[in-house]
Amino acid sequence: MKNLVLKLSRSNLVRYLGLGYISAFLNVILNLLLIKLLDISSFGKVTLGKSMFQSFDFSHLGVRYGLDRYLPHCKELKESSEIFTIGFVFSTLFSLFFVLFWFFYDVSNVAFYSFFYISGVFYSIVTIYRIYYRAEDDKTSFVSISFYATIIPLIFQIVGVYLFGLYGFITSHLVSYLFSYLICYFWYDIKIIKLTKESLNVLLKLLKSGYLVFISSIVSFLASTGDRFFIAKYWGLEFLGVFGVVMFFFSVFSLLSVNYTELIMNKIILKKSFKYVIRQALFLVSFVFVFTVLAFFILPFFIDLFIPKYTNCINDIRLILIGVIPYSFLPILNSYLHAIDKREILLGVNIISTSIYFIILFFLLKGVCSLEFLIYLKIASFFLLMLLTLISSFICSKRVN
Template identity: 30%
Template sequence: MQVLNLVLTFIAIKFLSLSELGRYNIAKSISGTFQFANLGFRNALDRRLPESKNEDLNLLRLSICAYINTVVSVFILAFFLIRYGLDWFYLLYAIGGVFLASFTLLRVYLRGTNQISSFISASFYGGVLPILLPIIGLYFFGLAGLGMAFFIATSIIFTYYFQKIKLRTIKETLNFKGYAFLFFKTGIIIYLTNFFEFIANNFDRFIIESYSGLETVGEYGIIILVYSLSLVIPGGILEMLFPDYIRDKKNKVQLIKHAKRHLLVNISFIGLFILISYFLLPYIIPFLFEKYTYLVFPMQIILFALIPYAIIGPIYSVLFAFDRHKQMFYANLISTVFYFAFLFLVLSNDFSILNLVYIKIGYTFLYLILMFGCLFHSIFTNKISFEFE
């Protein structure tokens, strides 16, 4: 999937103008916003489904999530319509985002109810089609083909997989309002934590566009390309090692061992990636995208924003294992607020594109400092306790 995503991005940079690239970046952020229309019910779905073999109850849970997701999506869509009007490109990506968000809930349901073959099939086609069709559309028809292909791909996977599921009716679902509220409380903190991280990494484009226009958004999108794609590295490592933290969270010796191994793996992979990228970018960018050679230095500098993620991963895993979700939420909230405060400050004065890079680096290091604070506070207040073996 990541290879296809990389191909799509490269073709976009190669064939689109800076302003068109800006529109594409804004459209992707609009589409991604709908993943948060579930208000945390998706996280609750993820946690509760594996606990129950009751098909009726699980279908009720999915129905609650789907209807909440639809209602909130309407409000998000209305907001973007007010902001951008009937801009056909943004509208295609917005509706496609609604389809993808609903499809994500279905994937969670299939995984949680142990329908493994259906889950694998949905994950494959749901990952490939929304990237492969836009690649073809962009290559042959430019920006118009890109938007239309994304809309077609997402509508196909949504229609094909959702017609196999019979949701409970709205009237039936409304009879369980009390249960829906309890269900909501299960996932809200994790949801808010992820939401503010998404805002920090995506909503900055809307602000940059408001102050400096689509061309600057296009430049910024190119600069953070390598940084954004490389976040898959710490994310993948965390996903692989995280079950060990949950299993041994009460064993101090084992937990420290897991954290050390996690840190070592992160430093090795992220450090190597930064080193190789830093020295190869001055050769790769002129070769692939000659007209953007002037952006090589900012692309090199933004790599330093990856350094904190080598340490954040183990800290996050320990805090999550001990259900310190509220503390992680505060760390995310505070770092995001400071990031946008400085972003507004810089954009409202004379600025260079490099200033935006420095602010992004500052954001990741501030997030690391706050996560350290959460860890030490949890240890010293005995919120994290161990048994020795």
């Protein structure tokens, strides 16, 4: 019986990791289709819309991380149902506040962007279902919901943009996440109970336990995505579209470091060894460097063959690939700081580097409109973040040892 449970657990782990790789592959296909089929301005609008959608990852205001902390310790169904209900209601209500914010952010384009932020509401609720089953150690349900929340929407969107272009994409975006929500609501029967005055104390406890990770996630979102809103405001959607194409290639190559870190995450947590982390990081960066050099020569042929209208961006895309090298250190170092419980150090480092990046960005946005300068700034921010994280990890490792 024990061997059977172990096999099922491993099977679900393999399925979940497989979903991650399939999702990454489908994301690449989807973005290539968007780049190929849409004009630059439309791609800029889609880039901004997807950033709005991603913001709903934070509509729970930290409650989501509290669920991770407290659900595994619930002894009774009533207790876990109450925590789930709080997460469900709280995320739904604050998602509606997010909808209002994005509505007033750009009233003139509400008919277009509403497809993204209404999708965000459904996605934020589905996320609560995923967290519930993960915390309850129901890996089968967790993996199944992950499939409906990631793979199905991507398939819908690929078909939508391929057959019907821009409006096929935004329609399938909304329909796919509505479908995911309906699957969770009708298929996965979690009891939603009536909340009491005592539920407020539970809510405060959830918020308190998750606020640090929440703030750290917000800072990471601002660093990776928040600049797109300012670029669109100062330099326009067409410029944002070109910037989005350049950053797409960066995101594809950065997947190498993220996926490799996932494979060795367990050893990082168990060993808590800075020497082990540095060896793994140097191995990864060496591999990424070779891969980047190869891409430097192959990219012109790839772009000329698949997206010829962006051949004028080849040098900019080559330039941003330099940033992949310092970025490759970050997932492993971040995992190490998490493993030794130095999340506040990681948060401080992220706040410092993100603040410096945005201060310089504001000066740049009000000056000369230059994609090259913007890419140099992005690369410099990755090097700064890498150095600060590396130094912090080294200092923390001395104190741990």
